[in-house]
Amino acid sequence: MSILVIAEHDNEEIKASTNNVVTAATNLEGDIHVLVAGSNCSGAKDQAAKISGVAKVLVADSAEYEHCLAENIADLIVAISADYSHILSPATTNGKNYMPRVSALLDVAQISDITAIESSDTFERPIYAGNCIATVQNSDSKKVITVRTTAFDAAQNDGSAEVVDLQESHNLGISEFIKEEIAESDRPELTSADVIISGGRGMQNGDNFKILESVADKLGAAIGASRAAVDSGFVPNDYQVGQTGKIVAPNLYIAVGISGAIQHLAGMKDSKVIVAINKDEDAPIFQVADYGLVADLFTAVPELDAKL
Amino acid sequence: MKILVPIKRVVDYNVKVRPKADESGVDLNNVKMAINPFCEIAVEEAVRLKEGGTATEIIAVTVGSSASQEQLRTALALGADRAILVETDIEVEPLAIAKLLKGVVEKESPDLVILGKQAIDGDNNQTSQMLAALTGYAQATFASELKIEGEKALVTREVDGGLQTISVNLPCIVSTDLRLNEPRYASLPNIMKAKQKPLDVIEAGSLGVDIEPRNKTLKVSPPPVREAGIIVETVDDLVDKLKNEAKVIT
Numbered sequence: 096m097s098i099l100v101i102a103e104h105d106n107e108e109i110k111a112s113t114n115n116v117v118t119a120a121t122n123l124e125g126d127i128h129v130l131v132a133g134s135n136c137s138g139a140k141d142q143a144a145k146i147s148g149v150a151k152v153l154v155a156d157s158a159e160y161e162h163c164l165a166e167n168i169a170d171l172i173v174a175i176s177a178d179y180s181h182i183l184s185p186a187t188t189n190g191k192n193y194m195p196r197v198s199a200l201l202d203v204a205q206i207s208d209i210t211a212i213e214s215s216d217t218f219e220r221p222i223y224a225g226n227c228i229a230t231v232q233n234s235d236s237k238k239v240i241t242v243r244t245t246a247f248d249a250a251q252n253d254g255s256a257e258v259v260d261l262q263e264s265h266n267l268g269i270s271e272f273i274k275e276e277i278a279e280s281d282r283p284e285l286t287s288a289d290v291i292i293s294g295g296r297g298m299q300n301g302d303n304f305k306i307l308e309s310v311a312d313k314l315g316a317a318i319g320a321s322r323a324a325v326d327s328g329f330v331p332n333d334y335q336v337g338q339t340g341k342i343v344a345p346n347l348y349i350a351v352g353i354s355g356a357i358q359h360l361a362g363m364k365d366s367k368v369i370v371a372i373n374k375d376e377d378a379p380i381f382q383v384a385d386y387g388l389v390a391d392l393f394t395a396v397p398e399l400d401a402k403l
Numbered sequence: 404m405k406i407l408v409p410i411k412r413v414v415d416y417n418v419k420v421r422p423k424a425d426e427s428g429v430d431l432n433n434v435k436m437a438i439n440p441f442c443e444i445a446v447e448e449a450v451r452l453k454e455g456g457t458a459t460e461i462i463a464v465t466v467g468s469s470a471s472q473e474q475l476r477t478a479l480a481l482g483a484d485r486a487i488l489v490e491t492d493i494e495v496e497p498l499a500i501a502k503l504l505k506g507v508v509e510k511e512s513p514d515l516v517i518l519g520k521q522a523i524d525g526d527n528n529q530t531s532q533m534l535a536a537l538t539g540y541a542q543a544t545f546a547s548e549l550k551i552e553g554e555k556a557l558v559t560r561e562v563d564g565g566l567q568t569i570s571v572n573l574p575c576i577v578s579t580d581l582r583l584n585e586p587r588y589a590s591l592p593n594i595m596k597a598k599q600k601p602l603d604v605i606e607a608g609s610l611g612v613d614i615e616p617r618n619k620t621l622k623v624s625p626p627p628v629r630e631a632g633i634i635v636e637t638v639d640d641l642v643d644k645l646k647n648e649a650k651v652i653t
Contacts, residue, residue: 162567162569164569165532165535165542165544166535166541166542169536187563188545188560188561188562188563189562189563191528191532191544191545192532192542192544192545193532194532195497195528195529195530195531195532195533195536196532196533196535196536196542197536198498198529198533198536199498199501199532199533199534199536199537200536202498203498203617204496204497204498204617204618205497205498205527205529205533206618207526207527207528207529208526217621221526221626222429222524222525222526222623223414223420223429223523223524223526224523224526225626226419226420226421226625226626227420227421227422227429227623227624227625227626228623228624228625228626229620229622229623230620230621230622230623230624231618231619231620231621232618232619232621233617233618233619234617234618234619235617267541269540269541269571269572269575270541270542270543270569270570270571270572271569271570271571272567272568272569273557273568273569273570274567274568275562275564275565275566275567275568276565276566276567277564277565277566278564278565286563290651290652314652322581325581325582326581326582331565331566332547332561332565332566332580332582333561333562333563333564333565338523338526339441339520339521339580339581341563346651347645347649347651347652357416357417357419358416364626364629367651368645368649368651369629369632370641370645376634381632381634382631383629383632384632385629385630385632385633385649386632386633386634386635386641386644386645386649387632387633387634387635388634388635388637388638388641389634390638395638398638399638399641399642402638402639402642403642403652
């Protein structure tokens with residue numbers, strides 16, 4: 096049996112999270128196939144074919160897959176599922192949206208957000224905001240899995256897989272894309288950045304995030320935020336790092352004015368080096384920080400900026 | 404419009420949960436239990452739809468042991484009209500919960516089902532999507548805004564890149580994200596009134612679906628511990644450590 100990986104892409108490009116999932120799939124036995132479902136997605140298709148370790152790329156290029164509506168994508172995946180022992184996707188908002196639908200249609204459990212593969216049926220996954228790691232063994236004939244991308248390195252791009260066009264049309268017609276507001280930024284994406292600087296409630300308002308931007312420019316960093324900063328309207332939702340936001344694990348994570356609630360730590364505590372800047376010396380963020388600086392962020396951050 | 408709001412009893416979000424010493428499971432002895440935060444947002448959204456004249460009846464439902472009646476009473480105090488407990492003592496997985504909820508959907512025929520996107524215990528984020536699959540309804544997950552327009556729901560969703568708006572046919576399944584609303588607190592008079600509201604108990608077995616677990620938890624262990632770090636005195640010290648000790652900047 097083969098393994099099916101569902102690609103994350105924007106029709107033009109494959110997202111790095113796809114490469115992480117391919118690496119996870121190499122821990123299982125069987126050829127790795129990648130499904131690219133989109134519309135005018137030849138750019139993504141070509142990139143998928145280059146991912147190392149991929150034997151075959153399946154392409155479903157049709158208007159009904161353009162915006163990754165869960166109803167249509169799930170029906171497509173189910174239609175081609177027969178030959179696969181494992182179906183994997185990244186635990187992105189897209190993967191989290193369509194994969195449980197796939198599982199239920201196949202009448203199998205889903206194993207969410209896995210961080211390690213012990214065998215073909217046994218996986219590790221964090222529960223309770225990462226305060227516990229559960230090792231679970233699944234008894235279903237087909238495993239439907241979402242993968243925590245930070246737990247697996249990205250596969251290289253020096254392969255050349257066979258490409259097969261699928262003639263599969265699945266349009267349930269019960270949902271319709273209206274619009275999207277996607278932030279345009281020259282900065283790296285949060286989930287794949289090497290360096291992240293995040294602001295919390297201590298930033299006081301959205302304007303003050305400018306002082307983080309200047310540091311981010313010098314370090315080539317992405318900018319993140321705690322839930323408190325997003326709820327207060329300082330920055331948009333796509334900045335949120337945490338249990339129910341984005342899970343990140345950069346080489347360097349700088350937490351500025353973030354107290355360190357369990358839910359925030361769940362999203363960043365696997366970072367290689369953590370720096371915390373906070374004026375409250377009792378803030379829980381210092382318990383996970385490699386380097387803590389007890390200082391007023393409004394003096395410390397500009398000073399850091401000047402010294403980089 | 405009739406709204407069904409499935410909720411879940413979970414460990415309070417302030418509790419730092421630990422594995423049992425023998426790693427056989429999670430230590431839940433004497434911890435505070437509460438309604439899952441995302442479910443509270445779901446109840447609030449339903450109550451606002453009723454207050455705005457769109458909804459006529461709100462039914463809260465949960466799958467669990469009889470202790471879950473406490474959380475159903477909370478939902479009733481927040482504004483649900485009646486409640487249903489689908490009672491079982493086995494630890495049901497999302498697929499089983501979705502199958503049981505489908506049974507409730509068939510009995511109640513709601514126009515809209517609103518539920519939390521994720522329970523903060525298992526962190527699965529599956530039930531709403533599975534319920535949508537089993538009922539054949541459209542799904543609008545991770546909602547930060549919900550408008551009912553005739554026979555459709557217009558839903559803004561929190562996605563990785565920002566926000567996406569979709570239109571879905573009713574009946575549909577909506578799962579709530581954090582920014583959908585800020586739930587109210589139940590007032591004392593409403594807590595008292597909630598005790599008189601109807602709460603029906605259905606045996607899970609009576610719904611005739613397979614709820615046997617498919618996953619076996621072999622062990623629950625603590626996450627890797629981070630080595631304790633140091634406090635630096637100045638920004639200069641910090642830059643020096645990052646450059647020369649951690650070597651993460653140049």
